[in-house]
Amino acid sequence: MPSLKEEILQTIYKVFAEWSIGFSFACQKKCAVCCTQNVVMTALEGEAVYHLIKQTGRELWLAAQLQKKGITGRPALTTNDFAGVCLGQGQSVESAQSGNMSACPFLENGCCQIYEARPFSCRCFASVQRCSAGGSAIAPEYYLSASTAVLQIIEHLGQGEYWGNMLDVLAALSDLSPNQQVAALLPATFAAQARIQLLKAKPLPGFLLLDEEKEQISPLLDTIFSRQVRGKTVMAILNGS
Numbered sequence: 001m002p003s004l005k006e007e008i009l010q011t012i013y014k015v016f017a018e019w020s021i022g023f024s025f026a027c028q029k030k031c032a033v034c035c036t037q038n039v040v041m042t043a044l045e046g047e048a049v050y051h052l053i054k055q056t057g058r059e060l061w062l063a064a065q066l067q068k069k070g071i072t073g074r075p076a077l078t079t080n081d082f083a084g085v086c087l088g089q090g091q092s093v094e095s096a097q098s099g100n101m102s103a104c105p106f107l108e109n110g111c112c113q114i115y116e117a118r119p120f121s122c123r124c125f126a127s128v129q130r131c132s133a134g135g136s137a138i139a140p141e142y143y144l145s146a147s148t149a150v151l152q153i154i155e156h157l158g159q160g161e162y163w164g165n166m167l168d169v170l171a172a173l174s175d176l177s178p179n180q181q182v183a184a185l186l187p188a189t190f191a192a193q194a195r196i197q198l199l200k201a202k203p204l205p206g207f208l209l210l211d212e213e214k215e216q217i218s219p220l221l222d223t224i225f226s227r228q229v230r231g232k233t234v235m236a237i238l239n240g241s
């Protein structure tokens with residue numbers, strides 16, 4: 001049975017997918033220039049990947065793909081840390097290293113092999129023009145702001161747990177008791193080395209929305225916060241009531 005937080009995560013994914021239907025993105029199956037190792041996520045999202053791997057009996061495959069991880073670098077700030085700095089609630093930190101732009105090891109034959117459980121960073125990445133290798137995705141500013149706001153909510157949901165590069169989070173979770181079948185297939189220090197690269201997810205300090213974006217984005221946030229999960233609204237659960 002999924003945990004309460006996993007149910008909320010799936011609710012957020014669903015509401016965002018419904019909200020983003022109205023955009024005319026060029027994204028299609030097998031278009032995957034954007035699928036690099038430069039993806040961040042929370043431990044909660046990592047657990048969803050492990051559930052899929054267990055359901056499909058692919059522990060050996062996951063261990064092999066994780067070992068294709070390149071040098072990822074430790075992010076300087078989580079999304080909520082960054083928002084806190086922008087809102088005057090924290091100190092700026094220089095980024096130590098940029099993200100690894102080599103191909104994501106979960107991409108095979110142009111398709112994501114963990115598609116049903118891919119993290120929100122992958123779900124929201126989209127472009128109105130087909131991307132070229134090394135090029136940038138193009139999306140409306142308010143779509144990018146909305147995606148960042150949802151990333152912040154998901155980080156809040158996973159606060160206190162690992163936050164960082166997707167492959168490092170999965171490696172770090174590998175030696176927890178439910179996932180030890182994967183850890184047994186990895187080098188002994190693999191999980192411990194990945195943990196060094198990770199930060200802890202932080203509570204939401206506030207959103208970074210421009211006044212002119214609020215009208216377009218508020219319906220999305222209001223829908224997320226008002227959805228009912230196990231008889232309570234997401235807002236009430238996130239507030240601890």
Ligand code: SF4
Nearest residue numbers: 027031033034130131
């Ligand atoms: S973001 Fe760019 S590379 Fe990725 S699916 Fe969309 S168009 Fe293709």
Ligand code: SF4
Nearest residue numbers: 035104106107112122
């Ligand atoms: S997890 Fe899937 S969607 Fe995300 S970057 Fe990797 S292949 Fe692409």
